[in-house]
Amino acid sequence: MAELKNRRWLLAARPQGIIKESDFKWTEAPVAPLKDGQVLMRNLAFSFDPTQRGWMSMDTYIPAIPLGQPMRAGAVGQIVESKRNGFAKGDLVQGLLGWEDYTTSEAEGTFGIQKLAPGTDPLMALSLLGTTGLTAYFGTISVGQVKAGDTFVVSGAAGATGSVAGMIAKVKGCRVIGIAGGRAKCDWLTGEAGFDGAIDYKNEDVGAALSKLCPKGIDVYFDNVGGEILDLALARISNGARVVLCGAISQYNEAQGVAARPPRNYFNLIFHGARMEGFLVFHFARQYPQAIAELAKWHSEGKVKNKLDLQLGLENAPKTIIRLFTGANFGKQLLKIGDPQ
Ligand SMILES: NC(=O)c1ccc[n+]([C@@H]2O[C@H](COP(=O)([O-])OP(=O)(O)OC[C@H]3O[C@@H](n4cnc5c(N)ncnc54)[C@H](OP(=O)(O)O)[C@@H]3O)[C@@H](O)[C@H]2O)c1
Incomplete structure (x- = not known):
């Protein structure tokens, strides 16, 4: 596979007060070759959640994001290369990924990646059905x-x-x-x-x-x-x-x-x-499927609406997370950077 360039937002500082754009640092680096047991995903859409403010600051119900690592977010991606059993090129997956074009993952379970059914709408999976x-x-x-x-x-x-x-x-x-x-x-x-x-x-x-x-x-x-x-x-x-x-x-x-x-x-x-x-x-x-x-x-009956607030472009991720804390978002805050292929 030709070398892929990865644009990423790294966590640069633990926030003091409201999150600032300077709490993140933009970098570009080639994607490292895949090792056995890993999958490489092209990220499609990110969820923005108030709990990310906690992940940026301290250990909570999961460990804090280390400084210098990509900002962590609930996201949907599509596998572009797999060296892991059970995951194939083209599969849609959901999990805690990074604010970056490509995420390499070997994790599974609640805080890893899970496969989505073919044809799933990534925005729906990150909002009403997420x-x-x-x-x-x-x-x-x-x-x-x-x-x-x-x-x-x-x-x-x-x-x-x-x-x-x-x-x-x-x-x-x-x-x-x-x-x-x-x-x-x-x-x-x-x-x-x-x-x-x-x-x-x-x-x-x-x-x-x-x-x-x-x-x-x-x-x-x-x-x-x-x-x-x-x-x-x-x-x-x-x-x-x-x-x-x-x-x-x-x-x-x-x-x-x-x-x-x-x-x-x-x-x-x-x-x-x-x-x-x-x-x-x-x-x-355990009760997710029934819910x-x-x-x-x-x-589908029109009884529960799914109001989305959709921003576009990886470069806008820091501006987008701040919207949650100023009340600028109206409905579920998402950011799209690509479409499934
Ligand atoms: N327990 C769980 O498992 C769980 C899971 C997901 C989310 N949550 C919690 O659910 C809550 C909503 O999260 P969400 O993802 O759905 O976000 P959201 O409600 O879509 O966005 C955050 C909203 O909070 C309001 N807000 C911001 N600062 C405020 C303040 N100082 N006082 C009052 N309202 C303020 C803003 O609306 P206004 O324009 O109305 O101010 C903003 O639009 C958060 O507290 C989050 O931590 C809990």
């Missing part, structure tokens, strides 16, 4: 235990996970209220996404709006943001409520990470016999 759609599914159904008639409130509601969580709760017969930043996002929630109400946390009094829209209290609160909004929701839970701890993006840029602002109104869990439970989507890995089938069915 991590964020599955997180919404298990967070709402398995952790949130939603039932018809519940008042369901979700923060980060116009994002990848929050929007799908709210639409699933609608499928299950809940009254759904979303909290998101800006009028355009809120209008989309009550329009296209079919929510019953939306609160613009950047321009409204969130506590007053929650009291008005949830007069009997909140039965399920799906939390993507933590901080002040979590406290305001905890102050309004109903008896037997479920508080789903999915993420806390308002805390990710703080020096002390998610411990920066502990919840203040947790005592309400005691008064209301309520439950607050965290989860990682990987905890439900993917159900999400695909709801999508």
